[in-house]
Amino acid sequence: MQGWTAKWLLEQLGAELGGREGVDLEFSLRLTQGRVDAEGRFGCWLAGGDSSAFAPMARVLERLAAPEAVRAAQRDAVLPVRQGLAVGFIDGVPELRLYLHGRAPATLADDYRAWRWLAGGEARRSRYFFHYLPETPSGLRPSTRVPSTLRPAFEQLLRDERLQQSSGFWLREGSDGQVEQVDLAFPWCPIAGTLEGVRELATVLGVREDSRWRELPIRHVAVRVGEGAPQVTLYASASLRGAWPVSEAELQQRVREEALSFQREVEESVFRRLPSMPRIIGPEPAGLDAFYGGDVKTWQTVLGQELHYHAGLFDASELDASDEAMEAALRRAVTTLYPFIPEGSRVYDVGCGWGGPLAMWIRDLRCRSLGVTISRGQFQYIAGLGLPVRWGDAEQTLPPGHFDCAVLLESLSHIRDKGRLLRVLRVFSDRLVMRVNCQDASPASSAFGGTMHMVSSARLRELVESAGWRIRHWRDCRREAVPSVAVWHRRLQAVPVGEDRHLETLRAWCERVMTAPEAWAANNPLIEVVAD
Structure with a gap:
């Protein structure tokens, strides 16, 4: 040498x-x-x-x-x-x-x-x-x-x-x-x-x-x-x-x-x-980490094998949809967002659930993606699939670097300080793609076992724009999504009543919605929004 x-x-x-x-x-x-x-x-x-x-x-x-x-x-x-x-x-x-x-x-x-x-x-x-x-x-x-x-x-x-x-x-x-x-x-x-x-x-x-x-x-x-x-x-x-x-x-x-x-x-x-860290008063009522865990096989019975925990988008509004139609609707709920997510881009999936959509835009769009979930059980399941994921509270963490696109597929309603998170995402990402459960017929309140903090669609628009985003796409998808509730309701009838708080909350919610699905849909829009 x-x-x-x-x-x-x-x-x-x-x-x-x-x-x-x-x-x-x-x-x-x-x-x-x-x-x-x-x-x-x-x-x-x-x-x-x-x-x-x-x-x-x-x-x-x-x-x-x-x-x-x-x-x-x-x-x-x-x-x-x-x-x-x-x-x-x-x-x-x-x-x-x-x-x-x-x-x-x-x-x-x-x-x-x-x-x-x-x-x-x-x-x-x-x-x-x-x-x-x-x-x-x-x-x-x-x-x-x-x-x-x-x-x-x-x-x-x-x-x-x-x-x-x-x-x-x-x-x-x-x-x-x-x-x-x-x-x-x-x-x-x-x-x-x-x-x-x-x-x-x-x-x-x-x-x-x-x-x-x-x-x-x-x-x-x-x-x-x-x-x-x-x-x-x-x-x-x-x-x-x-x-x-x-x-x-x-x-x-x-x-x-x-x-x-x-x-x-x-x-x-x-x-x-960056805005200051949120001032959260009191604990999360249901404890989101534990609430969104649960037995994977049981949840596959309810959600399907790919574990998409979001509403599907159906071609027709009939409430007697088959399991095959449900699977197609779940995939359609993801693929209809593809025009807004550039192929090969870097995607931050906020509230990624069990990873169903995350797997799709990695596989179909070749997006370099990272999911974040507050549930330790979901984190371990997704990591076991080899998919990039982190365990953390989106309100207490920061995106690790710059992303082309931040996606929130029915997860924003779980955020208490929505305005702050939207401002944080504005610093770290170029585009915002969301589908948000809103509540238009009654004042802002907590729902779904205290885990969802509901706002109206008008308030959602105010929050997005005041955070510095320019809205370029906005539509209500609720009527296309209502059959999903009927499918979950049917599948839950095959699951014995138990002590899983999340599962039983979903059961009660589905039963309530199915008493008057059309009226509920009219008053609770599912807003699809894309902003730059």
């Missing part, structure tokens, strides 16, 4: 990646017991729209005589999005790392794989799995994997409000499936010294006050898991502007400057535009 210096490796990267669009630079500082390792850890990322865009990365691997297994993995990457190459010097010996970010063909979920190797040696494989806070679908919380000496400080870091609202954690697993590292993601690049948890981690490690780490705009905080001395790694990254850096010191300086600029931009364009 003669000549494998930081400067030489940087030159090899620059020879192929310098001057290209879509390149990010990255470096990290490692905090160990009483010490800051501030040099010898850097890399870069290349973004692209197809496999041909990553030919420069293949040439870099050839220059570095990477193992054939590594080159094959890079060459055969499935639906590649970004690829990274980094180096970390360990006792003067460079360990190289290849990172492949792709997408799963069926679900378009992110897929992260990595390989590590020493020059002339074999590569070790690992995988990265991202989870939104607070936990994985199996119930694992990140602090449980952190060494006990660092856990109190790490838990302090987890309490960061923005982290809880909009981000999460990575688990790096080795080829044996064991967790090797826990990594918190801070996409808005906060200054390390402003985070109390980072300061506490440094204190526990006996690391002195040092501007190198305190003033670093960080993207990730990683903690090593398993045997060995505790280690905390702070990562910084930023887009490459201008010429390729000629030294590691220049790379670090330029990443710091660009990351600080990005951090200021995010503060101005996102966080300063």
Whole structure:
């Protein structure tokens, strides 16, 4: 490995990646017991729209005589999005790392794989799995994997409000499936010294006050898991502007400057535009998390195998619709929205239920989608299908990044502070697509076991427009949807009365609606609205 210096490796990267669009630079500082390792850890990322865009990365691997297994993995990457190459010097010996970010063909979920190797040696494989806070679908919380000496400080870091609202954690697993590292993601690049948890981690490690780490705009905080001395790694990254850096010191300086600029931009364009968090008085009457759980098989009996928990749209208004007509109507309720959801766009599904529509626009429109549900049971079910989903309260969380379209398919009525959520979505998305249950014949009130907070269609229009949206489509779909209630009512007769509060609330509601379906439909519109 003669000549494998930081400067030489940087030159090899620059020879192929310098001057290209879509390149990010990255470096990290490692905090160990009483010490800051501030040099010898850097890399870069290349973004692209197809496999041909990553030919420069293949040439870099050839220059570095990477193992054939590594080159094959890079060459055969499935639906590649970004690829990274980094180096970390360990006792003067460079360990190289290849990172492949792709997408799963069926679900378009992110897929992260990595390989590590020493020059002339074999590569070790690992995988990265991202989870939104607070936990994985199996119930694992990140602090449980952190060494006990660092856990109190790490838990302090987890309490960061923005982290809880909009981000999460990575688990790096080795080829044996064991967790090797826990990594918190801070996409808005906060200054390390402003985070109390980072300061506490440094204190526990006996690391002195040092501007190198305190003033670093960080993207990730990683903690090593398993045997060995505790280690905390702070990562910084930023887009490459201008010429390729000629030294590691220049790379670090330029990443710091660009990351600080990005951090200021995010503060101005996102966080300063957000309304304050909602002031919720008292608990949710029915407890939405528990209310919207339940036995999946029972709900499939009521809703159908694809678990669409929304009204179908029927061609005819007869109330004796068959199960086949119901399934077609449920699919039609989703496909009629397709003209408003651009193919291949990024979609945030607020109140995604059991994931029926989410699966459809991933499959049919190839939309990169993320669902959010307040129900832990629904979250676990959807995640079990491999679909991208997070568990959280839409009123207490933030969309994790920018989306082309926010969809609320009969979920807005569950939101207490509707105006605030609509203003939040205006910051994070370009388009709003909703179907909203409204109540026109009586004053605003709670309904459906206290879980739905009803407003009139006139009030809905006021809320949408006052949040800054321009309405471009508006129609009442209720008459097309009424047969859905009749089908649910019929199916529920085959389900024994039990203690599931949600199921029994739906049963009582269906029975009430079916006493006068036409009058109920006239007074309770189902408004389809699209706004930009």
